[in-house]
Amino acid sequence: MTLGLTHTSYDAQQLPGYALRAIGHAGDQPKFIRRGEPVPDWQFSSYMVGxxxxxxxxxxxxxxxxxHFVPTGSA
Incomplete structure (x- = not known):
């Protein structure tokens, strides 16, 4: 059974809505980014992506x- 998750990926830049994504802004944490500045996308190493x-x-x-809630009849 395919779910058709066309807006799901391990590479965010490949998603259709990437340019329209919500961008976080720093508050009191993390200390290395000034308050109110946009927080860059997280970059995960290859062994953490999964x-x-x-x-x-x-x-x-x-x-x-x-x-997960719709019965498939195969159980």
């Missing part, structure tokens, strides 16, 4: 969650 490097949008996230 643990924390998946980018998605709300629609794909809901589609993924829904797939």
């Amino acid at each position: 643990a924390a490097g998946l980018y998605t949008d709300a629609d794909d996230l809901l589609r993924y969650a829904q797939a």
Whole structure:
């Protein structure tokens, strides 16, 4: 069964909505970025990508969650 997650990737720059993404701004932390400055995208090393490097949008996230609640009949 394919879920059709067309807005999900390990490479955020390849996603259709990349230019429209929300950009975080520094508050009191981290100390090495001035308060109010945009926070750059996180860059994960190749061995960490599988643990924390998946980018998605709300629609794909809901589609993924829904797939866990819809019976497939194969269980």
